[in-house]
Amino acid sequence: MKAAGLQSVVSTFREIKSRAESQWWELRDGGKPVVLVGTATCGRAAGALEVVQAIRDELKKQKLDCPVIEVGCMGHCYAEPIVTIIKPGYPPICYGHVNPVIAERLIREFILGDDPCLEFVLGALEENDLVPSFSDFPRAKFEKKVILKNCGYIDPQQIEHYIANGGYSALVKALQMPPEKIIDEVKRSGLRGRGGAGFPAGEKWEICRNASGKPKYLICNGDEGDPGAFMDRAILESDPHSVLEGMLIAGYAIGAPFGYLYVRAEYPLAVRRAQLALRQARKLNLLGRNILGSDFSFDIKLFQGSGAFVCGEETALIASLEGKPGIPHYRPPYPATNGLYGKPTLINNVKTLSFIRHIIQNGAEWFVSIGTERSKGTAVFALAGKVVNTGLTEVPMGTTLRQVIFDVGSGIPGGKRFKAVQIGGPSGGCLPESALDLPIDFDSLADAGAMMGSGGMIVLDEDDCMVEIARYFLDFTQRESCGKCTFCRLGTKQMLEVLDEITKGKGKIKDLDMLVELAEDIKAGSLCGLGKTAPNPVLSTLRFFRDEYEAHIKEGRCPALMCRELIAYYIIPEKCERSCDACVGTCTVEAISANKKRVKVIDQEKCVKCGTCLTSCPPQYNAVVKLSPPSQVPASK
């Protein structure tokens, strides 16, 4: 690149940055209180939009002039909706579980008055003497936020916030480097693809750069289809520019003029926020022709997926971009040499690209200093299921499962016992308690029979049936199989049928050997990752929880009391409070009635086993129980 071009890049960006910074600091230190509300999808599900409305109404009523900003997801999803108030003279304070009533109180008592309403505090964003800060939380010791750092703190709908917090500086730095140097930096960083397989990103970039064929394409894979993973969604909703910046740097490094941002259809908010981000970046000439006056031109088009899990596989994703059904094809040739329209195409996951700007900014050595021998950097996990602190977390590679689940996630709610953790979605596996001290990285998880996948972590407790979870995943992959490979199309169906029978208590012990046999065949006979990994949930549960399979088959009993064909709900007459009708009123199918003594009885014929009676029975009586096998229910007199 010509020196004149570079000077203009630096000076143009300096101006943009100083404008953005003055905007940011005016907001933060302008003397006015600022209210931040997390309105990512997780916040919205918990009622964040109602909270925003209540805050706006109350501010108007009190004639207060203070900005209300919608931010993304902080990762503390368990405490949504989350409101942060930054008031001069106080540290920025974060409130959890806010509803419209609490929101109004916060406005009246904290913003108008001077009472920071400590009873609703979740934590402060900075260390101070008044309230504990997030960095004082026990989990802070284990977390290291790199790509989630901005999430929940900046307004994803204002590019200035991103720029003021260091955004697009890495792009400017990259534009001053020769592309080979960038690729070398990424290679030395040891960054591995965060989409699941963990292929070294730098190597992929190099192959693509050296491949012949023009134009080259770049695709950011945001088709986060693993049920139970939602970090790509959170990043796109909370910090979309970090993904765009990664794409720009990657496009520059491999010599691509054009990129696609492929986002799942099920994420409408992520699509909207990414689209807005693209428009804003174009307006500042951070995207488009001759970016910042340099001779590098790059544009990005957002493409919405249409709800097919298999499209997370790169060749299927390319097929869908070309307007075809998302059916994978045989590799090699890999997309890096022969991808979209037969041209060299680099496909990276949202998280992989989010790391790029940090690597360019801080250098490969910094990145190498985090993580384990063969897996560098941090890993983002989505914690869900039976865990207290559900949400997102980012920890250095090499952190143990126990630390993530019990220290970051605060363990299992309701005093239940941990049973297993499901990692890697339908391609992953269930790991038992004995694997809890495993340091997490790409290789250790694969050795243990699971895989990193996209980082969804579902914690299971004693009430979760391992046969049922294997059946669930098979049901999913069987439905999502594109049908190209016979083993995947028919084999998964066959496995599902066997598992269905087992969960209904009709399985035979020799079925277990058949499951293993089928699993091996499907793995060998499938082209793409979907088929190759589909049997993993069955194999890992069979390996660690064979006794549960046997209980279903031999005794017709579901040890976790989950499989509906193998359980019955029963009201213990001695415990039933005769004057209480809670279960009768709530039963959705009117299967409960009172007998002559006013003791409630469930009509087993009518019962659909939805469990409403069990939840509605007041804890002081606790009269409803689940029994397995159903034959344990005493015959009614």
Next chain:
Amino acid sequence: MIEEQAKVKQQTRRILNRFGRKRENLIPILQKVQGKLGYFPREAMLEIAEFLDMPEIDVYSVVTFYNQFRLIPPGKHSVRVCLGTACHMKGGYIALDAWKRRLDIDRGQTTLDREFDLETVACVGCCVMAPVTVVDDKPQAKVEPTKVDGILLSFKLEKERQGEESR
């Protein structure tokens, strides 16, 4: 009926005019057309095939391949039950049963009065609120059978209120 078909053709054509005649535009076209019509009547697919100069069967194959596209008209309100892992383990299948029971339809169907359609989705990414049902684009948290009844009741009340107002 013929009038209806002509209308579908016209609406489809109006959307098509905004796109280039390239196959890569097929999925974005389909998304826009479904956004307008709610589903794919035969005429719409024929129109798209002609516009992109591709076999009709190929349009049909793409429509049926992707979960997002539907071949039957949607209801006024959409009910999408999340069956992601977290939702499933926390009783998403129980919520699905409750919806099926109350609406008296199976997944992928629309009620006879075209008030509701019932679909399942793989994961809407709100795992922490499990089990989730997305009703008219609003994710509803912790949907148990009683909440299903509550949501349906609120629609019923709203409809009655509107009926009274219009009277």
